[in-house]
Amino acid sequence: MRTNSVQTGSKKKKSQPVKTAQKSKTSASITASFKGLDKALLLQMHDLMVKSRVLEERLIKIYRAGESFFWIGGPGEEAWGVPLGLLVNKGQGPRYDYVHLHYRCSPTLVAMGLPMIDAVRLMMNRSTDRSTGGRNFSNHYAIPEWNVAPVTSPLEVQYPIACGTAHVQKRENLKSKNKALTVVTGGDAGTAEGDFASSLILASRKGQELPILLTVQNNKWGISTSYEGQHGETFIADRAKAFNIKASVINGNDPVEVYLAVKENMDYIRKTGKPAFIEAMVSRLYGHSSASGANPIPNEVDPVKQFEEKLLKAGYLKSEEARQIWEQYEAEGVRATEQARTEPVPTADSIWDHTFVNNENADWRKF
Amino acid sequence: MANMAQSIRMALHYAEKNYQLKDIFGQDVGMPLGGVFTATQGLETTWNSPLDERGIIGMAMGIAMAGDRCVAEIQFADYIFNTIDLLKIAGNTLWCTNGGFQLPMTVMTPVGAGIRGSVYHSHSFDAWASRLAGWKVVMPSNPLDAYGLLLSCIQDPNPCLFLKPKALMRVRGEDLIPGEPMDEKELKNMIDAPIGDRTNWKAKWPKIEEFLVPIGKGKITRSGDQITVVSYGRHLLLCNEVADQLKAEGYSVEVIDLRSIYPYDWDMIKTSVQKTGRVLFVNEDTEVTNFGEHLAYRVTQELFYELMARPRVVAGKNVPGIGLHPNLEDASVPQKHDIEQAIREICAEVP
Numbered sequence: 001m002r003t004n005s006v007q008t009g010s011k012k013k014k015s016q017p018v019k020t021a022q023k024s025k026t027s028a029s030i031t032a033s034f035k036g037l038d039k040a041l042l043l044q045m046h047d048l049m050v051k052s053r054v055l056e057e058r059l060i061k062i063y064r065a066g067e068s069f070f071w072i073g074g075p076g077e078e079a080w081g082v083p084l085g086l087l088v089n090k091g092q093g094p095r096y097d098y099v100h101l102h103y104r105c106s107p108t109l110v111a112m113g114l115p116m117i118d119a120v121r122l123m124m125n126r127s128t129d130r131s132t133g134g135r136n137f138s139n140h141y142a143i144p145e146w147n148v149a150p151v152t153s154p155l156e157v158q159y160p161i162a163c164g165t166a167h168v169q170k171r172e173n174l175k176s177k178n179k180a181l182t183v184v185t186g187g188d189a190g191t192a193e194g195d196f197a198s199s200l201i202l203a204s205r206k207g208q209e210l211p212i213l214l215t216v217q218n219n220k221w222g223i224s225t226s227y228e229g230q231h232g233e234t235f236i237a238d239r240a241k242a243f244n245i246k247a248s249v250i251n252g253n254d255p256v257e258v259y260l261a262v263k264e265n266m267d268y269i270r271k272t273g274k275p276a277f278i279e280a281m282v283s284r285l286y287g288h289s290s291a292s293g294a295n296p297i298p299n300e301v302d303p304v305k306q307f308e309e310k311l312l313k314a315g316y317l318k319s320e321e322a323r324q325i326w327e328q329y330e331a332e333g334v335r336a337t338e339q340a341r342t343e344p345v346p347t348a349d350s351i352w353d354h355t356f357v358n359n360e361n362a363d364w365r366k367f
Numbered sequence: 368m369a370n371m372a373q374s375i376r377m378a379l380h381y382a383e384k385n386y387q388l389k390d391i392f393g394q395d396v397g398m399p400l401g402g403v404f405t406a407t408q409g410l411e412t413t414w415n416s417p418l419d420e421r422g423i424i425g426m427a428m429g430i431a432m433a434g435d436r437c438v439a440e441i442q443f444a445d446y447i448f449n450t451i452d453l454l455k456i457a458g459n460t461l462w463c464t465n466g467g468f469q470l471p472m473t474v475m476t477p478v479g480a481g482i483r484g485s486v487y488h489s490h491s492f493d494a495w496a497s498r499l500a501g502w503k504v505v506m507p508s509n510p511l512d513a514y515g516l517l518l519s520c521i522q523d524p525n526p527c528l529f530l531k532p533k534a535l536m537r538v539r540g541e542d543l544i545p546g547e548p549m550d551e552k553e554l555k556n557m558i559d560a561p562i563g564d565r566t567n568w569k570a571k572w573p574k575i576e577e578f579l580v581p582i583g584k585g586k587i588t589r590s591g592d593q594i595t596v597v598s599y600g601r602h603l604l605l606c607n608e609v610a611d612q613l614k615a616e617g618y619s620v621e622v623i624d625l626r627s628i629y630p631y632d633w634d635m636i637k638t639s640v641q642k643t644g645r646v647l648f649v650n651e652d653t654e655v656t657n658f659g660e661h662l663a664y665r666v667t668q669e670l671f672y673e674l675m676a677r678p679r680v681v682a683g684k685n686v687p688g689i690g691l692h693p694n695l696e697d698a699s700v701p702q703k704h705d706i707e708q709a710i711r712e713i714c715a716e717v718p
Contacts, residue, residue, distance in 0.1 A: 094433045133465030142464035164429015198422035354466040357524040367633040
């Protein structure tokens with residue numbers, strides 16, 4: 001596993017001079033404020049969060065330039081998505097983690113290693129788009145090599161499907177030392193769908209519990225319907241508790257809290273084979289989608305800027321370094337756009353491709 | 368001879384042993400019941416799902432996504448309608464992912480009237496299913512075909528829908544499944560769960576062999592040269608009976624058991640209609656945007672100048688449900704006399 005161990009900061013030594021001891025005390029204080037996570041990991045998360053944000057803003061620019069038909073994505077979910085992506089045991093097949101994501105999932109995939117060009121190809125409907133070949137909306141990823149299940153527009157169907165991959169993993173885990181799990185993500189509004197309840201039932205049946213991390217990213221909105229307008233429960237996580245699923249509510253705008261919570265829950269699932277549930281409170285920074293304008297929303301916490309300020313204040317990052325990171329990814333996004341413009345689009349005669357496996361004829365005119 | 372429930376059971380057993388079939392599940396599919404039509408008794412990989420059709424289809428998709436073969440059951444097709452978008456997603460997953468994710472899953476569900484099943488145990492699904500692009504859809508009319516089609520579905524890398532004509536589940540065929548004992552009682556004693564306590568019961572499976580009915584291939588069950596009748600499932604048997612009765616009057620009726628609804632055996636239909644010049648499509652799903660209408664349309668488009676009469680479709684009435692009283696059911700779904708009347712009319716038509 002890539003990042004299964006939490007890296008903690010060094011402890012101060014007793015025999016150091018007074019001045020150094022004060023410095024160490026300050027250092028320990030900073031380390032404590034990051035709950036023991038190693039500086040390198042913190043900077044890695046920041047870097048990936050910036051990359052995710054720049055990528056999404058690049059996608060919005062592509063939409064505004066008329067080079068795509070629709071945008072939907074995940075600005076505001078970087079602090080949730082990046083730690084999750086870093087903690088996933090990436091690979092293909094049931095011996096590795098399955099990831100069933102929704103359409104605000106780009107930070108998770110960026111953390112898993114998604115190059116910007118792949119997101120841009122999807123956004124610009126290129127036939128070179130590895131996820132859909134130009135057939136589906138932005139951020140509707142599908143990456144079999146990483147066990148990233150297809151993102152669907154219908155909300156919440158990913159939850160019972162995720163129970164299916166977890167069911168197979170439960171069987172495979174009996175034969176393997178490495179315990180694989182399934183992660184599923186979705187928004188708060190979608191939990192009104194029956195499929196969400198289905199997953200709570202399927203994951204928690206006594207003696208048949210599934211190794212699955214059920215998560216909800218609660219941004220308090222379903223397009224224009226507020227959380228209060230839809231939910232009677234105090235927390236969505238309370239519903240999981242009713243099924244005896246280990247459940248928690250976390251600040252999804254704090255990557256440190258997210259990293260530790262996701263890791264702790266993943267460890268629990270791998271050890272017990274039982275499900276866990278995380279409700280992460282997150283922001284929705286550009287509204288639902290391009291259909292609602294894709295404009296910045298005031299009064300929402302910006303998790304990238306908040307984390308960056310914290311790193312600057314702690315002295316882990318300098319302003320100039322931060323600026324370079326933003327510029328570096330902006331340049332990568334521009335290059336990706338220019339590259340995608342040169343690439344082919346799907347052809348009309350490809351509409352029947354992949355209707356059946358191996359392109360077996362599916363056109364009744366040719367039966 | 369095995370009945371259709373027994374043949375399905377034997378196919379599932381064969382697939383467990385030879386095709387890496389790892390999950391057979393649905394409501395009451397596991398023991399002690401083994402399915403409401405007993406089609407899943409005595410198998411090794413069965414389990415009872417929660418009473419949740421969407422959960423069943425979702426699980427099947429996930430299992431298939433992770434590479435394992437599964438057969439999921441919806442207890443009656445009447446209850447499959449709330450899964451329709453999941454079925455649509457299962458059918459478009461390969462396409463939407465540009466070939467990235469295959470879903471080799473089979474869903475089986477009992478369909479049609481004929482058991483006085485009232486409003487919610489009599490629905491048909493073949494017309495609906497024909498609109499689920501990306502799925503293969505089959506419907507047997509006899510136990511041997513049920514065995515061969517189900518094995519083909521389980522082997523197929525695409526999502527497959529196996530429609531079980533519920534009125535035929537206890538009907539025996541004319542052909543033995545390869546390896547099946549000759550004696551019906553012997554088979555019953557081997558694989559039918561006893562009445563009462565089944566705690567320690569285990570099936571004793573005969574040494575059955577592989578038999579595949581290719582998906583997309585029909586079968587001529589009655590040869591003739593005056594009219595072609597195309598059907599499947601329960602109504603195929605009615606068409607055979609009518610063809611036999613009318614033979615005594617000098618009618619020569621060719622009956623095609625389509626067996627596969629999608630993909631379908633156009634070559635067989637085309638060859639037969641070119642011979643007879645007359646064609647009737649029979650099924651019990653409702654008549655408006657019925658699958659038989661698609662076939663009639665195609666015949667009209669491609670064979671128009673070879674036709675001696677207008678193609679017809681005999682199907683279920685476009686009413687909201689099948690009423691429980693026999694007068695209601697019989698008036699709602701095609702009966703033998705409806706088929707007979709249509710054949711007589713088509714044969715009497717002169718261009």
